Amino acid sequence: MFAPSAASRLGHLTPLPHSSPRALHGVVQHASRAELRCSWKKTMPRRRHQYPRLSASAVATELAETQEKFGIADHVEITEGEGGLPKVVLRHSCGSKAEVYLYGAVVTSWTQPSGDEVLYVRPDAKFDKSKPISGGIPHCFPQFGPGPAMQQHGFARNLDWSISATSADLQPDERDPSVELTLTDNDYTRKMWPYAFKAVYTVTLHEEQLRTDLRVINTGDQPFDFTAAMHTYIEVLDIEVATVRGLQGLTFLNKVPNPEEPETKEEDREVVSFPGPVDSVYLKAKDYVELDVGTGAAVAISSSGWEDVVVWSPWTAMPDCYKKFCCVENAKFGTPATVQPGDSWRGTQDFAVIDLE
Numbered sequence: 001m002f003a004p005s006a007a008s009r010l011g012h013l014t015p016l017p018h019s020s021p022r023a024l025h026g027v028v029q030h031a032s033r034a035e036l037r038c039s040w041k042k043t044m045p046r047r048r049h050q051y052p053r054l055s056a057s058a059v060a061t062e063l064a065e066t067q068e069k070f071g072i073a074d075h076v077e078i079t080e081g082e083g084g085l086p087k088v089v090l091r092h093s094c095g096s097k098a099e100v101y102l103y104g105a106v107v108t109s110w111t112q113p114s115g116d117e118v119l120y121v122r123p124d125a126k127f128d129k130s131k132p133i134s135g136g137i138p139h140c141f142p143q144f145g146p147g148p149a150m151q152q153h154g155f156a157r158n159l160d161w162s163i164s165a166t167s168a169d170l171q172p173d174e175r176d177p178s179v180e181l182t183l184t185d186n187d188y189t190r191k192m193w194p195y196a197f198k199a200v201y202t203v204t205l206h207e208e209q210l211r212t213d214l215r216v217i218n219t220g221d222q223p224f225d226f227t228a229a230m231h232t233y234i235e236v237l238d239i240e241v242a243t244v245r246g247l248q249g250l251t252f253l254n255k256v257p258n259p260e261e262p263e264t265k266e267e268d269r270e271v272v273s274f275p276g277p278v279d280s281v282y283l284k285a286k287d288y289v290e291l292d293v294g295t296g297a298a299v300a301i302s303s304s305g306w307e308d309v310v311v312w313s314p315w316t317a318m319p320d321c322y323k324k325f326c327c328v329e330n331a332k333f334g335t336p337a338t339v340q341p342g343d344s345w346r347g348t349q350d351f352a353v354i355d356l357e
């Protein structure tokens with residue numbers, strides 16, 4: 001849990017860098033196609049995804065090779081995370097840090113220079129690939145569910161992504177560590193969603209800020225539609241004092257009474273609180289919302305591309321942890337994204353901790 005950092009100010013919210021690693025001037029590491037085929041990414045054409053089991057020494061060797069290829073001294077480290085899963089650790093010289101698991105391309109941790117954590121990982125989170133990692137910033141793609149043909153929030157959060165590039169800006173004191181992860185269609189994904197695609201996800205630390213940039217490229221010859229969200233779990237002091245600003249005047253779908261048939265409502269509150277379970281999809285939202293976490297600080301979320309905002313608290317349906325988090329999720333749901341062959345869709349987020357006092 002964090003208190004406001006003197007260095008965190010709204011004024012620090014600057015335009016996102018171009019996501020291509022070529023545009024991130026500095027140390028850039030690229031994988032060849034062959035190298036992208038790392039063994040923890042191998043898939044089998046089954047409904048429930050299966051992974052080959054590697055011995056501990058094989059995992060250690062792979063990690064060492066990946067670190068050798070993509071690691072950048074002091075800024076980008078590829079190492080073993082919980083459950084032996086590979087993770088990328090980004091370190092900014094200002095002291096901020098982020099951790100990203102290749103399984104699901106989930107950012108599980110983002111800490112301020114003080115060491116305070118901003119994100120939240122649920123106590124029931126599993127790091128054994130039996131289910132998506134419950135917490136941090138999971139992907140919902142190609143479906144923000146529920147919906148037909150696939151698991152509730154799509155397959156992207158329970159597949160291994162590959163590292164395609166890492167970088168750190170050349171300015172010696174201001175290096176912005178960054179990792180680019182890639183997911184492409186395979187037999188498993190095409191059984192649920194019969195399209196050829198490439199998803200490219202870049203996570204960058206810019207001083208104390210965390211940036212995410214998702215591009216979905218249609219690599220096939222048929223147009224496709226998808227819905228998606230960045231299902232961000234944020235730690236709060238207590239859900240009963242947490243509030244969200246920036247939603248007033250919007251139409252929203254209230255999923256609490258019946259998720260299958262949400263009721264359409266207008267948001268008249270300037271400040272949305274959590275007096276009970278909340279599961280709302282705000283349509284055509286603005287590109288900025290703030291979550292007051294109850295400590296005198298807020299998490300400011302700026303976005304582009306994403307059109308909707310989901311606010312979710314399970315309340316006592318998760319008795320062990322509901323008080324400690326809520327989800328504020330940038331989403332593309334009300335109007336699905338349509339991508340023509342050769343085209344792409346892009347959504348960015350920029351998170352900062354701001355002082356409310």
Ligand SMILES: O=P(O)(O)OC[C@H]1O[C@@H](O)[C@H](O)[C@@H](O)[C@@H]1O
Pocket residue numbers: 134135152153231255259279280310312327329
């Ligand atoms: O899959 P998870 O992480 O448990 O989250 C499920 C929740 O995800 C939210 O995004 C939805 O709005 C909720 O309706 C849903 O229950």
